[in-house]
Amino acid sequence: METRRDFLRTAVVAAATATLGEVALGAASKIPSPDRRGILCDLTACIGCRSCEAACRKEHGLSSVSSLSELGRSNVPERRRPSPDALTVVNEYKHPNGAGSPTFVKVQCMHCDYPACESACIVGAISKKESGPVLWDTDKCIGCRYCMVACPFQIPSFQYDTALKPDIVKCDFCVHRTEKGGVPACVEICPVEALTYGRRSALIEIARKRIENYPDRYRDHVYGEFEAGGTSYLYLAKTDFKELEFPSLKREPMPGTSESIQHGIFAYFVPPISLYSLLGGLMWINKNRQKAEEETTE
Amino acid sequence: MSTLTTPEPLTKKYITPGVIILAILAFNGIAFVLARLFFGIGAVTNLSDQYPWGLWIGVDVAAGVALAAGGFTSAALGHVMHREDYHAIVRPALLTAMLGYTFVALGVMIDIGRWYYIWHPLLMWNGNSALFEVGICVIIYMTVLYIEFLPIVTERFMGRVQLKGILSILNRPLESLLRTLDRTLSKTMFLFIIAGIVLSTLHQSSLGTLMIIAGPKIHPLWQTPVLPLLFLLSAVAVGFPMVIFESLLASRSFGLKPEMHILSKLGTMVAPLLGIYLAFKLGDMVIRETFVYLLEPTTESVMFILEVALGVVLPLRMFLSRAVVRSPLWLFVASMLVILGVLLNRINNFIVAYTPPYATGGYFPSVGEISVTVGFVALLVLVYRFLVKVFPIISVEQRHTSPVTKYSIRGTAK
Structure with missing residues (x-):
């Protein structure tokens, strides 16, 4: 008896995990290409010159707002965020002691391996490309801003002041350059080589080697290697990433829970169809019962 | 039938001081909608990259859908459980749901940046997106609600189509269209009614799934994997109170006797439904041990306590009392x-629960956002008032002795 019950239990558990496992795979099951590209951003090297901001603006035709002369270390306010006028920004974080040198943090889309924005988008206007970038499609977008709600890094920006056709704006990894074998504009311009473009797996190796060779210079943490399932942008820093206001995220991809719920509710349309049949059956039984009651009372 | 009441178009005059106030509020809202269309969302709202969703999504859409739940809960009671005694509430609830969802759709349209692309989800699918499911279900359900409303239209106009002048050539085709509709619909309506209930359970719950993907941006008091279930349970619980609320309001406004014999019975069903919701809400809290956040004096903890104590526990206690259920005022x-x-x-x-990781301030709706939300509610009430005067929706005590059936109307039609 005992063994049989055990067997049954195992069988049930196995079946449940099999179905749930299958159900839980959504976009999260789309395994990113091992060849995908990334950018390693070494914050210990960044001098906060903001040339990357300027290059990015020029590359995307956004130079209207500020010219290169405005750039420079003296003019780096804190907590700036990417906006429709700037797809990337560099923020300054003072040394905790006040005396040490500050850290500059370049902010832009992280190009997640399992993007929350892609999973959330109502019309599938955002997609993760095999080569790494997460791109937005203007022909599909309806401007609902759910991607902004979903993004754990608070990256997508919206043109609130455009009446007719507002865009969702974010870093596009300079695909128009990388497709032709080039590197993104920010990487190209960086005078101190704080940015390295390449295959993500190779970048992780480089990052690990730097940490190994200079343990005093780096904290043993490659931000983006595992955060939210991994991102294309990878960061190295001397300080704790929390102090630089990087969000503390788990290893699980952001879309995990919501996608398992969605796929559970719609598993092969079984739950909705069962509910439909159940309600139909109830309706029929109640109608007949009432008819029978009326006949007996008459 | 043993009931003494039948749905009839109401005859009370349309314009009252209240109606004038509502009209002013509606025009004010429309003015801001126009401003939004001509100058963009940023010109009218306090929304930003930090707070992409505000009052319009939270109230016009999310709360709007929940408060239109009376439509499917009363359809389940009246048609699926086949309780003839509740039929008097089915039509008002149906009309409210139909108008409610119409205004939800309008609310979505002004909130999305490219309103003219609202049809995109019909062609461009993303099965992973909870919002996609909500969108598709709402579109289909709205269609179903309009179909469910059609028999009321045929009942009202069958045999009475008398267009004047040139349009009179349309009389005969219109009449036969109404008759065909009436015949087909009476045979197939059950399919739509059940579909409406299934669609409602699906999107009411998926509205709860929406914020799950926002993960740590949502305060732990609300962020839970059972959010879809909590949304569904609360929608089911609010269905009958909404029907009661409207019925009492309508009878007062139109000078009719409140239908307490039905409303009291409906009232007795609210307590168990609220109880189930409360049990899941508190159970989830105990399991995730989020009660620790209640001790922190934050906006979130105060709002959570207000929501549960005033919005669930207190009415639950009230609905358990016989005296409350029998008194129109307390009900x-x-x-x-x-x-x-x-x-x-x-x-x-x-x-309230939404905190962006790089917040530089809070969000509070602008005058424009509030005006549009209030304006839409006012407009909904005005349209409701108009439709109950045109169509037989609200049940009125029968005054004439000879009952007029739709068949006799058909026979005498010219």
Whole structure:
């Protein structure tokens, strides 16, 4: 008896995990290409010159707002965020002691391996490309801003002041350059080589080697290697990433829970169809019962 | 039938001081909608990259859908459970749901940046997106609600199509169209009614799934994997209070006798439904041990306590009392508390609980946002008032002795 019950239990558990496992795979099951590209951003090297901001603006035709002369270390306010006028920004974080040198943090889309924005988008206007970038499609977008709600890094920006056709704006990894074998504009311009473009797996190796060779210079943490399932942008820093206001995220991809719920509710349309049949059956039984009651009372 | 009441178009005059106030509010809202269309969302709202969703999504859409739940709960009671005694509430609830969803769609349209692309989800699918499911279900359900309303239209106009002048050539085709509709619909209506209930359970719950992907941006008091279940349970619980609230309001406004014999019975069903919701809400809290956050004096903890104590526990206690359920006034108050509780819950889930990682300030709706929301509610009431004067929706005590059936009307039609 005992063994049989055990067997049954195992069988049930196995079946449940099999179905749930299958159900839980959504976009999260789309395994990113091992060849995908990334950018390693070494914050210990960044001098906060903001040339990357300027290059990015020029590359995307956004130079209207500020010219290169405005750039420079003296003019780096804190907590700036990417906006429709700037797809990337560099923020300054003072040394905790006040005396040490500050850290500059370049902010832009992280190009997640399992993007929350892609999973959330109502019309599938955002997609993760095999080569790494997460791109937005203007022909599909309806401007609902759910991607902004979903993004754990608070990256997508919206043109609130455009009446007719507002865009969702974010870093596009300079695909128009990388497709032709080039590197993104920010990487190209960086005078101190704080940015390295390449295959993500190779970048992780480089990052690990730097940490190994200079343990005093780096904290043993490659931000983006595992955060939210991994991102294309990878960061190295001397300080704790929390102090630089990087969000503390788990290893699980952001879309995990919501996608398992969605796929559970719609598993092969079984739950909705069962509910439909159940309600139909109830309706029929109640109608007949009432008819029978009326006949007996008459 | 043993009931003494039948649905009839109401005859009371349309314009009252209240109606004038509502019209002013509606025009004010429309003015801001026009401003939004001509100058962009940023010109009218306090929305930003930090707070992409605000009052319009939290109240017009999320709360709007929940408060239109009376449509499917009363359809389940009247048609699936086949309780003839509740038929008097089915039509008003149907009309409210139909108008409610229409205004939800309008609310979505002005909130999305490219309103003219609202049809995109019909062609461009993303099965992973909870919002996609909500969108598709709402579109289909709205269509179903309009189909469910059609028999009321045929009942009203069959045999009475008398267009004047040139349009009179249309009389005969219109008449036969109404008859065909009436014949087909009476045979197939059950399919639509069941579909409406299934679609409602699907999107009411998926509205709860929406904020799950926002992960740590949502305060732990609300962020839970059972959010879809909590949304469904609260929508089911608010359905009957909403029907009671409207019925009492309508009978007062039109000078009819409140239908307490039905409303009291409906009232007795609210307590168990609220109880189930409360049990899951508190159970989830105990399991995730989020009660620790209640001790922190934050906006979130105060709003959570308000939502649960005033919006769930207090009305639950009230609905358990026989005296409350029998008194129109107290029944009205208790129902209103449940409605406020669900409204507060949706506001909390979508607005209060949302903290962006790089916040530089808070979000509070602008005058424009509030004006549009209030304007839409006012407009909804005005359209409702108009439609109950045109169509047989609200049940009125029969005054004439000879009952007029639709068949006799057909026979005498010219």
